Amino acid sequence: MTTSDASRRLADIESRFDRAAALAARPAGSATLIAVSKTQPVEAITPLIDAGQRVFGENRVQEAQAKWPALLEKTSGLALHLIGQLQSNKAEDAVALFDAIHSVDRPSLIAALARAMAKIGKRPACFLQVNIGDEPQKGGVPTAGLAALVVAARAAELPLAGLMCLPPADLEPAPYFALLAKLARDHGLDGLSMGMSGDFETAVAIGATHVRVGSALFGPRA
Template sequence: MSENAATLLANLQAEIARACRIARRDPAGVTLVAVSKTRPVEDILPLVEAGHMVFGENRVQEAQAKFPALREQYPGLQLHLVGQLQSNKADDAVALFDAIHSLDRPSLVTALGKAMDKAGRRVPCFVQVNVGEEEQKGGCAIADLPALLGQARAADIPLAGLMCVPPADIEPAPFFAFLDKLARDHGLADEQPWGRSMGMSGDFATAIMLGATHVRVGTALFGSRAAN
């Protein structure tokens, strides 16, 4: 299992490096977030033992059940929340995660700001943008982005950048390019654009070529999930 995990990780890192070469980017500028949602600890451990230390979870409760013991054993492990966050879970999320990728509404800004004040801990947040304007999907409306960014700044929430999940079964490149433009338009500081959390197992290479700084990859590292 460990050998297989190490091979999958090495292959994925090689694909990331290749995409970076094509885009004339430094691979060090791309963070691989291994999305371990629904995966048991015994599936996560081989990747950690192979040297990977950045993981993503979709749900606070699941992460609470899996990662505290792992972090005691591997203190350098980083945990990102890549799924939607309920406002009533803000305290738990601030206590547990090193980054949150799904800040998408004013009520969550308020909840996270209060939670960070209470904990004395500022957790970097990506603002999720609904680039495909899909009613069923999380993310702030494109027109609401400037106001939400202002509210986050007022709440002293560290802004890491922008995040998106493009519509399924549609070429993702235009959506990645659009998020990259939004990040540059709204986050340019000291000539360094904000982070762009975009790209998953099937399209991370395209996302990297269009500016992704964080790619969220699960299946390419862990294999397909069993059908329910």
């Protein structure tokens, strides 16, 4: 992908963001585009950086450690978000590298992150991942357990930014996004990390503040 290709794809996504926001009477730029760079090599990421994209998402701590330190050193103003599941024993590495963590889903991880933040002196924004469809194969706290997890996160003084979800595949996502928005309101949280390449316009219209887009920017994964 060349820089001109990346610029064209970014412009298309941003215009679709703005149209979806306008339909919902939201201001343009009210949702942050996270370019999901998991499994993508540095050669594919660099054109998007050159085109002006500044927020990227990775699924695995080790993969991010292998490719991002050099990119972060080369370009100022980049932000890196962890959007995949996080093992508690990787909490310190995650806190050191990432600016936000979208997959906080259990008390043991809250405790590990709180210890890591106290040790390192860095406080990435944290989103609680909700298993919004209560699917047994997915990560995230069940909707019935969210209230207790919010209490635990606040007691640990995590920098709680909001909620994240992945709606069930092959079902209309709007009801699940609306439920996440309601849960966030109920708990006094502003951030909504929801929506991907196939449904981000719906997510933006319902109030997403962070949208995770991969294939629409990078093309289909091998």
